[in-house]
Amino acid sequence: MNTWLMKSEPNVFSWDDLIARKTAPWDDVRNYQARNNMRAMAVGDQVFFYHSNIGREIVGIMRVVRAAYPDPGDPRFVLVDVAPVRKFKTPVPLATLKSHPQLQNLALIKQSRLSVMPITAEEWAVIVALGNG
């Protein structure tokens, strides 16, 4: 199983929206690097849900329930379907990630505009511990 992080602006699509939908396509990714990461996802992979712009924190964990398929709105890009796994007891803010010695290589920090990125097993474990989730 691989692990990932995906960003969404919560005023557009939030964790609570995902809970309400139960499962939802992750759409509007219009960046090739992010798309390539989505193509590499498999059913069962786990994904951190990060609220960008408003909140700026990882709020929970979701899982991939359908692997990449063409975006009907633009076949150059793809969608994956996701479902919630659990919410963090303590959301993990960007500032905490930035200040953690074991998280300095996060693409979230080094490539701030990338919206879909891989997370290593080590980083995953550190962040889950920070979130008490």
Add this chain to the structure above:
DNA sequence: GCCAACGTTGGC
């Protein structure tokens, strides 16, 4: 609201 970073577009 500003602006740095950076990806894309299009003229040449």
Add this chain to the structure above:
DNA sequence: GCCAACGTTGGC
């Protein structure tokens, strides 16, 4: 194929 102009993302 280069690169200037432009648009977008997202932190601050």
